[in-house]
Amino acid sequence: MKYYIGLDGGSTYLKAALIRGNEVVETEVRSTGIDNNGTAQKMVEGFCQRHGFSARDIGCIFATGYSRKVLDVADDDISEITAHAYGVRLTAPKGYRPGMIIDIGGQDSKIIYLDRDYAVKNFSMNDKCAAGTGKFMEVIAQILETTIDQVGPLSLESKSPCDINSTCVVFAQSEVISLVARRYDRRDILCGMHQSMAKRIVKMMKKNEKEGDILMTGGGALNIGLHAAFEEELMRDVYVAGWPQFNGAIGAALIASGRGDRHRVQAGLGL
């Protein structure tokens, strides 16, 4: 049985997923850096070494994400919308009925609507501003002297969340700074931030798309505080994908496996 690889060249991180027989074998994430293709190539080589297979055992590699066109190591590429829609076939928890995907990425957030067969019906994106994205969370975490992985747990301890009204990352940042100066508890500030992010993203949603369940993907889904804020704002259950950060990469790998064992051009892959 062949291996299939999906590469997701995002704005902040490069994610890779290795699948075989519709099972996720391994995932890896590295900073995108300036040499996208070089990093991607190293990740593919790493998969080969760690799992003891050679380039000939790779059926197909698909790339997605912002830098998908420069990842020469891949055989073909696919847009992130399609990749994410495919990814949930492997990452959605049991009992999830295909409906809406909320993807919180490093520098954009998107909502994808699926029909019953996981096909994309529609989507909306916010890629014109960083508000409501992972980058925004990172900036706020830095101001509050914490790390991105602590942002969620801390916010859940909040007793009276602050109101954060700014819709722009730069203004929200100054708003947070002024809240800090007024000695507000950082847990309340973080909780307020999650609520404001959730509100902003919920506004992007189409009101007439109500079928199926809601699933969170992307690095943002790792934030339990943001997840709670979504459930509160939507007043509905929100599922979290397995390997949320790798949903796009897993989707790309799955599409690669659908492409079958085409004879691969091994250009650039020094194996």
Place this chain on the structure above:
Amino acid sequence: MMGTGRKTGKTGKSGIEERFASRFLAKQEKTSAKYLRRVEELGEMPEALAPFLDTLRRVYVDMALPDALRGKTLIGTYCVMAPQELVYAAGAVPVKLCSGNYTAFSVGDGNAPRDACPLVKAVEGFCETGLMPIYRDCALMAVPITCDCKKKIAGMLAARSRVFPLQVPAGRDDGDITQYVEELYRFAGILEDVTGSEISWETLASGMRQVGRAQYELSRFLAWKKARHGLMWGTHILAVMHAASYLPADVWASSMRRLNDELEAKGEGSGRPASRKRPRLMITGSPVIFPNIKVPLLIEELGGILAADETCMGERGMSDPAVVVDESFDGMMRALANRAVRPCSCPTFADNTERIYRIRQMVRDYDVQGVVYHVLRGCLVYDFEYQLVEEVLGEMGIPVIRLESDYNEEDVEQLKIRLEAFIELIKFRA
């Protein structure tokens, strides 16, 4: 000329103005030439497309009047609601001046509120600089009042040109038609005054015949387009329709006849850009006007084909001929009013069920698989109708994407990401 406007009041050009003028011209030419090049780079051009592209090149790259307009009295019109037949009846030639120009937009941007639409800002920019012959040389500007922005631009243009604001009704019942007939009589009077020639039964009938020839050639073309999907690139058809803005109807019609003959001679198969795999998209919404054709170009550069165009620069303005039942002068005027108002799918009308019918029909006629809803920033009337259109298309199982854009190139990457995903979505559904 620069300096004739309210800014200086001087007649001579200062050095600053001269340098501004040469920079404006260079920037404008560069952008327009780039978009014309991209239109050509799509390839598979019928030979008879050349005169249409030459017209756009003449107006926007050479910044000169097309030969067919030289020595003619030009009447600027801003919408399909102003009947061209009347202009021809007065011995003049209508030109459509709605603009999609980025350079003119950047000049006009400062003179209108931020939320005004880019179309009127670009018009204002061209008129203010006085550098564009086709705007400068108009004896009259007829501005149908179809939205608030058009109303205010009519007022602003009056500072430099003679302007006739054409009052468009908000409904389509008999009373509204009567009101529009009266409005057209007023328009006829102004045209007679401006041109000094009388509009008679004979000249109006001849004007209607002239426009009728263009409409006939267009109907021939549309019949081909419906019968053979993917006959031509949608962007090329767009260029054909835009060239009609700057050519007398008979000149455009004879170029169109050559195009039709070429397509007819070609027969099935050869030299068609659309393979079966290309998702067939329709564009609807705010006007798409050269050189702001980034959305249609992206659709076709990214692997789709623009199979249908429901915007007002497309076939909307010409596809419905005026039907004369009563052959008196008044009968012809009524026919013009009926034609302008009843079938029009412009959101200026309070009830615009007409547009829903039109969209449904076009989806079927052109076997459309997805719809791109183009919204120019500040174009409220079109944005208002988005939800209804989305709902209706949803019932038909046709996906739709709302793309908001402005007159600049800064949003191209974002438009690209959306269109790529939308085209993929349709490919995966098929």
